[in-house]
Amino acid sequence: MKINLAKSAGFCFGVKRAIDIALKTASDSGRVYMLGDIVHNEDVVKEIRKAGIKRINRLGSGKNKVLLIRAHGISQANLKKAHKVGYKIIDATCPMVRQIHRIAKKMEKKCRKIIVIGDKKHDEVLGIVGQLREKALIIESLRCLPAGLIKKIKKACVIVQSTQDIEKVLKIVAVLKKNIPDLQFFNTICMPTRMKQEEIRRIPQVNDLMLIIGSKNSANTKRLYQISKRLNKRSYWINSPEDLARRWFKGIKSVGITAGASTPESSIKKVINYIKRITKK
Numbered sequence: 001m002k003i004n005l006a007k008s009a010g011f012c013f014g015v016k017r018a019i020d021i022a023l024k025t026a027s028d029s030g031r032v033y034m035l036g037d038i039v040h041n042e043d044v045v046k047e048i049r050k051a052g053i054k055r056i057n058r059l060g061s062g063k064n065k066v067l068l069i070r071a072h073g074i075s076q077a078n079l080k081k082a083h084k085v086g087y088k089i090i091d092a093t094c095p096m097v098r099q100i101h102r103i104a105k106k107m108e109k110k111c112r113k114i115i116v117i118g119d120k121k122h123d124e125v126l127g128i129v130g131q132l133r134e135k136a137l138i139i140e141s142l143r144c145l146p147a148g149l150i151k152k153i154k155k156a157c158v159i160v161q162s163t164q165d166i167e168k169v170l171k172i173v174a175v176l177k178k179n180i181p182d183l184q185f186f187n188t189i190c191m192p193t194r195m196k197q198e199e200i201r202r203i204p205q206v207n208d209l210m211l212i213i214g215s216k217n218s219a220n221t222k223r224l225y226q227i228s229k230r231l232n233k234r235s236y237w238i239n240s241p242e243d244l245a246r247r248w249f250k251g252i253k254s255v256g257i258t259a260g261a262s263t264p265e266s267s268i269k270k271v272i273n274y275i276k277r278i279t280k281k
């Protein structure tokens with residue numbers, strides 16, 4: 001049986017960079033804190049905790065402490081507060097997320113209403129809207145499009161959470177264009193996500209079985225799974241070899257594998273080694 005691993009499987013550049021910065025900061029400075037988990041992956045979170053970095057939910061006193069900003073970025077309000085309470089800041093915001101911040105701020109200065117296509121509760125989206133003076137409009141899906149509100153907007157700028165599905169985004173943008181006379185659209189889906197989406201639209205069609213590796217709380221893994229499932233009914237979302245069932249491999253000639261941006265290489269290797277073991281004749 002052939003195993004076809006997607007080139008883009010696993011850590012994206014931004015997550016890898018943030019983890020490297022986190023581990024280096026932990027070895028250089030003693031007390032390192034982070035607002036929330038570094039990524040949505042249990043193994044990576046464990047590794048970060050082992051390195052001595054503590055997860056916090058809100059900003060207490062920051063005296064003699066370092067606050068590490070994750071790849072998702074942070075709102076201006078939280079950043080100001082962190083400075084005020086005394087944290088030394090180490091910023092691991094992904095450069096591609098920072099670019100979205102820059103576009104949002106620049107377009108707001110040009111008096112455009114900022115519309116973000118993304119998940120309302122996702123930290124990256126909260127970080128983006130948290131750069132702005134005015135309240136941005138967040139659209140999660142075509143179903144949730146506030147038609148009445150949109151009709152009143154004359155001039156807007158649309159930006160996108162870096163890991164959104166381009167097909168869904170283009171459908172939303174098409175509706176917005178029909179309703180907003182002056183609309184500027186920036187496709188801010190990042191390059192690693194575009195590569196992942198390009199592969200996930202191809203690989204499930206040329207393999208008998210598809211495995212998508214990643215934590216159940218990883219939004220980008222979920223999106224990969226959903227696209228894959230639409231193209232290949234035999235698509236499974238797993239987190240580790242324990243989630244695999246031997247019967248999935250009966251009569252299978254090829255298995256395609258990809259993994260979310262927060263899935264470490266070690267998890268991918270474990271799954272591949274396990275498949276090789278159980279399918280060995």
Ligand code: SF4
Pocket residue numbers: 012013014015071072094095096097162163190191192193261
């Ligand atoms: S998914 Fe894209 S924007 Fe987000 S951290 Fe990775 S590279 Fe950066």
